Amino acid sequence: MSNQQAVLRIPEVAPELKEVEIVPEAVVAGDHPTVLAMADSLSTMGISVTLIHPYKEIEEIVAHMRGLMEADEEVSKKYAFLCEKVAANKSIKVMNEATVDGVSGWWGNFSVGILQKGTSVTLKTSGIAVAYKGNPVLPEAFSAKGIKSFSGFLAQFDMRKGALKEATNPAKRVAFVLDVDGRDEKWASVTALRFGAYLKGFGSQVYILCRDFKVSVDDMEREYRLAREAGILIFKYRDYPRIEGKRIIFQDASAVSEKAPLDVVLDDVDAIVIQEKVVPSKGQEEFLGWLKIPQEGGFVGPNNPQFVGRTPKKGVVVAGDTWYPEYPTDSYTTALSAAAELYKWIGRGTYQVDIQRVAEVDPSKCATCLTCYRICPHDSIRIERYGERNVYITKGEKEGAAWEAARVKVETCNGCGLCASECPAKAIQLVYYPDLEVLEFLEKT
Known part of the structure; x- marks a missing residue:
């Protein structure tokens, strides 16, 4: 049997599921009219929504519809209706004259910095939906x-x-x-x-x-x-x-x-x-930088065409020109798809993750070079002091020992293996198929 055939026959690892509690709440932010569609759709599905936009009044989101949006009467009427509906919806908190001033965290536990009229606040949320207008x-x-x-x-x-x-x-x-x-x-x-x-x-x-x-x-x-x-x-x-x-x-x-x-x-x-x-606006550039999406072209869509509205980061979706400049009817459809995608992650109250299909760090080998921290597309890696509060304590070390090393947050790890392949210290392995186990299986077969 060839090595290729042997790899194809490596037995599946039985899943080990962990249930994660998710609060059904989301921040919807941006200056593109599709924020109205996403906010309304998420609220209809039972999600608690905070809508952040830069204008003095919510009606200005529609008033500032530019170019293609204004030219389509059917879509213009639809957004005008959505604006009235969102403004009257008591379950949607609207923050006028507000912009996103930094995002951190992970799916189910995001921290969104908000700058409103010169005052900075931080909002905790489970999911994020963003739609910016590009600059022509x-x-x-x-x-x-x-x-x-x-x-x-x-x-x-x-x-x-x-x-x-x-x-x-x-x-x-x-x-x-x-x-x-x-x-x-x-x-x-x-x-x-x-x-x-x-x-x-x-x-x-x-x-x-x-x-x-x-x-x-x-x-x-x-x-x-x-x-x-x-x-x-x-x-x-x-x-x-x-x-x-x-x-x-x-x-x-x-x-x-x-x-x-x-x-x-x-x-x-x-x-x-x-x-x-159409080039990204300043807010869009900063957001794409946080998502670790290539800036060339300035849009999420060309980098992820198979999944409309989805981004590489769990619990984050996009529409409007942040996704791609589209005809207004198509842009509206993208917004609804993005809202449905976000609901899948945060709308059920709980979510199951397979903690077998994740990466794991050996802290005794970790050099804290931050390579894994920088390249992880899912923001799943943190630098922590082992021995104090980390579950991955190296065998043989005293419980009181403390040193800095990387830790993978299993709830958000996607098991892509990027960190393991790039780690210069070879301190990271994928739990479900460590290299030595694969080699051992190949030798046996």
Whole structure:
């Protein structure tokens, strides 16, 4: 039998379950409208909610809905209704003019620092839901003086239906310019298709210019087909389009060969909608840093696409632009998924964890280098004084002995093995499959 076959046949370790008590309470924080959806959903499921937002009144969360949110009447009405519902809900504590000023702890025992009107308070909670708005930034390729002076120039994230058409004077020719920063973002393609179809209803001619149109979203193939049938023209360009006043000049990559480049000219364009890149706000950057999520791109979603709203840290969920810039209907759905995910962790009063499938530290080998403490994605490792209050006392040592070493909190450990693989002192083992046991099994088989 090969070693690979032997590993596959290592017997399963019987679980050893420990029941953990969880208080059904959560902090919902941020400035994105989806905080209303998460707060309402969690409260409906019986969770005690504290809603933290930076505005003077809760109604301003809806008033500050920017761009895509404002442009969708159905979603705008839904959030306005949610705002009234949350404000009237006595089981939701609303903290106005408040921001998160640091987070520590772990699932079931988080400490959230809150700064409200110059006063700092700390709130204990079992779970956290966050939704920040991103900051839209125009691509450098389109920051030229001539572009800024064009009155018909708009940014996609700040686009509104009213800005593109008036009841008596709808825009006749509208061009969406995507992918100008080489960013592969599906929300831009979704928005261009849906707003393009809306504008076609007013008789506007719509052009979409992109490097690569993204249709890998639910039902996008159908919308793409309907858009083409409606007469929306979609071009793939080679190099960045040149914009000269109301004229757009580009090379059509889908129709022009390398040997015979040909410029395509769109004249008399009434409105040019440029895809912005959305970067994290300050609060979002700090939060992602605490989650130990890569900052490139600034969103949780691309790093965790299989589980909507979930983060690497148990008991913490995200929505809004903290998850990913989305079309408003999709963003609302993400918020509900995030709330359901959080309820799974904190809504039952108790939770069972398998304390066999965790990492364990040998304190006699630990060098307190803090490597495991820094890299643990679940914040499950603490530095404690062994012999005073730690259960992992090395055999043969006196009960009164005390020295600093790492300790794994079994209730939050996910058994990923990252700490064991990175520990330079080889002081950490996974309880369920220690290296020596695996080697012994391989030798026997």
